[in-house]
Amino acid sequence: xxxxxxxxxxxxxxxxxxxxxxxxxxxxxxxxxxxxxxxxxxxxxxxxxxxxxxxxxxxxxxxxxxxxxxxxxxxxxxxxxxxxxxxxxxxxxxxxxxxxxxxxxxxxxxxxxxxx
Amino acid sequence: xxxxxxxxxxxxxxxxxxxxxxxxxxxxxxxxxxxxxxxxxxxxxxxxxxxxxxxxxxxxxxxxxxxxxxxxxxxxxxxxxxxxxxxxxxxxxxxxxxxxxxxxxxxxxxxxx
Numbered sequence: 001x002x003x004x005x006x007x008x009x010x011x012x013x014x015x016x017x018x019x020x021x022x023x024x025x026x027x028x029x030x031x032x033x034x035x036x037x038x039x040x041x042x043x044x045x046x047x048x049x050x051x052x053x054x055x056x057x058x059x060x061x062x063x064x065x066x067x068x069x070x071x072x073x074x075x076x077x078x079x080x081x082x083x084x085x086x087x088x089x090x091x092x093x094x095x096x097x098x099x100x101x102x103x104x105x106x107x108x109x110x111x112x113x114x115x116x
Numbered sequence: 117x118x119x120x121x122x123x124x125x126x127x128x129x130x131x132x133x134x135x136x137x138x139x140x141x142x143x144x145x146x147x148x149x150x151x152x153x154x155x156x157x158x159x160x161x162x163x164x165x166x167x168x169x170x171x172x173x174x175x176x177x178x179x180x181x182x183x184x185x186x187x188x189x190x191x192x193x194x195x196x197x198x199x200x201x202x203x204x205x206x207x208x209x210x211x212x213x214x215x216x217x218x219x220x221x222x223x224x225x226x227x228x229x
Contacts, residue, residue, distance in 0.1 A: 034216045038159075043207065044219045091159055095217070103214035107153075109160040 003027055004096045006108035013084055013115055021079045021111045023094030029074035030096035034105070035067075038091040047092075050077045084115040118143045120210050120220035128226045129198050137193045137223045139208030145169075150184065150191045151209040151217070161207070167191065198227045 003026040013019050023033055031052045036044040048069050049057045056069035066088075068080040077096075081088055093110040097103055119142040129135045141150065152164040165175065167184050175182045179196045195202055208220040 032214065036217075043221045044217070046216045046218075049216060093159075093161065097214055099214075104166075105211070105214075105217070107161045107163075109158075112159065 004030075004094065004106045004108040006092075006094060006111050008111060009109060010112040011114070013113070015085055015115055016083055018080055018082045019084055019113060021081070021092055021094075021113070023077045023079070023096065023108050025075045025096040025098075025106070028096075028098045028100065030077075031074060031099055032097040033071060033077040034095045034097075035069065035077075035079050036093045036095070038093065038110075040091075044093060047079075081113065084113070086115045089113055089115045118145075118148075118210055118218045120208050120218055122206075122208055122220035122223050124223045125221070126224045126226070128228060130228050131200060132197050134194060134196050135198050135225065135227075137195075137206050137208075137225070139191045139193065139220060141189050141191065141208070141210050141220075143210060143212075145212050148210055148212050151211070152182065152191075152193050153207045153209060155205045155207060155222070157204075164193075164206075195225075198225075200227050200229055203227045 005024045007022045033050040035047045037047050038044045046059050047062045050069045050071040052071045058064045071077040091110050091112050094108045095105045097105045121140045148169045150167045154162040172184050181194045183192045203226050205222045205224050207222045209217045211217045
């Protein structure tokens with residue numbers, strides 16, 4: 001099946017710093033990618049929809065100035081957590097939609113962010 | 117609005133027992149897809165099944181089987197002869213073509229030896 005990668009798989013950063021997470025579709029071009037956040041022992045919640053070449057659409061309650069999303073190419077979307085705080089510690093997962101296969105989507109392996 | 121409910125938060129069974137995980141969904145769409153994912157401690161989502169809303173046939177894959185009943189908006193998942201390696205969190209999810217997933221709260225399954 002199609003493969004989506006995320007980098008890094010885990011990251012620890014200090015409060016106040018920024019962290020960038022990459023999501024790549026390795027064998028197809030993804031015009032749309034989605035970013036989800038999962039707090040410990042909770043479900044996955046959609047943060048934003050990332051469309052190549054346009055601004056991301058954020059879900060209610062998600063600060064767009066804090067979670068910067070850039071989808072500059074058909075195979076790469078990045079999520080930057082700016083001025084990270086301990087409450088941003090979470091598991092971040094992206095999914096990429098393959099336009100050629102009935103809209104099938106594939107999830108990345110996730111990035112575990114810990115802010116100290 | 118779309119919603120997925122998994123009434124069982126946690127289930128514990130002894131190895132070789134059968135276990136059914138419940139999933140009930142809500143959507144106004146006439147065309148949609150239902151999914152089950154397994155999430156082991158590593159966190160990576162493991163795809164188990166995708167079912168089109170027009171296909172109500174039950175499916176069996178090895179020890180796994182799924183029962184889709186549109187009349188009750190349910191998509192239940194049964195593991196037969198459970199094994200310790202089945203221990204994980206299982207998510208039921210819903211989406212429409214190309215749209216984002218809506219996940220249920222998850223069911224944590226513990227299979228004891």
